[in-house]
Amino acid sequence: MDLDYEKIVNELKMAFPPGTVQFQGGGMAYIPNQVYTDRIEQATSSRWNLELRDTDINLSGHYVKAVVRVHIGHYFRDGFGLQKLEAGKALLEDQLSSALDLAVNRAFIHAVDKWQMGWRDLAPYRKNDWGNNPALKHLINNEPGSKDPDQKTLQPALREAHHCIICQNELSSEEWGALGQITKLNRQKMTYCYPHIPDHYKRQLPEKVRKMFEPTWEPK
Numbered sequence: 317m318d319l320d321y322e323k324i325v326n327e328l329k330m331a332f333p334p335g336t337v338q339f340q341g342g343g344m345a346y347i348p349n350q351v352y353t354d355r356i357e358q359a360t361s362s363r364w365n366l367e368l369r370d371t372d373i374n375l376s377g378h379y380v381k382a383v384v385r386v387h388i389g390h391y392f393r394d395g396f397g398l399q400k401l402e403a404g405k406a407l408l409e410d411q412l413s414s415a416l417d418l419a420v421n422r423a424f425i426h427a428v429d430k431w432q433m434g435w436r437d438l439a440p441y442r443k444n445d446w447g448n449n450p451a452l453k454h455l456i457n458n459e460p461g462s463k464d465p466d467q468k469t470l471q472p473a474l475r476e477a478h479h480c481i482i483c484q485n486e487l488s489s490e491e492w493g494a495l496g497q498i499t500k501l502n503r504q505k506m507t508y509c510y511p512h513i514p515d516h517y518k519r520q521l522p523e524k525v526r527k528m529f530e531p532t533w534e535p536k
């Protein structure tokens with residue numbers, strides 16, 4: 317069975333549904349590896365392969381490294397990932413297999429990033445880095461909150477509207493994403509647009525997220 321590689325790559329590059337982008341503790345935007353896996357599964361009808369090519373457990377440097385190759389038909393992309401080991405913590409029982417898993421996940425994302433997966437979604441958050449580069453401007457006509465008519469998602473059924481329980485306005489995908497960063501808030505029930513998020517919840521948001529909504533806000 318032949319793969320239509322060009323068509324597959326076009327599908328890989330498509331924007332993900334709103335709310336896909338998550339934020340790490342420090343506020344760094346990322347897309348979970350399961351989302352990438354699911355997209356590749358769908359785009360290739362499961363005809364892809366993840367090859368673990370090398371692992372390196374460096375005890376003196378306290379890290380593990382994984383090198384992977386993601387195959388789609390005759391094409392492939394390589395990636396590597398590192399994960400820190402905690403010094404002083406028992407290695408085998410406690411941390412080695414999970415550290416390797418994490419290193420492989422990172423390597424996988426590093427590899428599929430070369431197909432420009434998730435670039436459209438991440439560009440608005442990487443403006444200080446590559447997101448504002450004129451050569452990549454076509455990626456960023458989807459500023460947070462604006463609608464890009466060319467922007468297609470593979471799973472329109474997952475587009476779900478969320479409305480603020482105070483003002484009934486529909487939340488932007490960034491607002492919905494921000495609510496997901498507040499650990500003790502159930503966003504399915506306590507759905508707030510950004511201005512209506514109660515202050516004690518707002519304080520739990522990563523600084524970068526707050527600054528995105530309140531450019532003049534400074535951490536105290």
Ligand SMILES: [Zn+2]
Binds near residue numbers: 482483
């Ligand atoms: Zn509101």
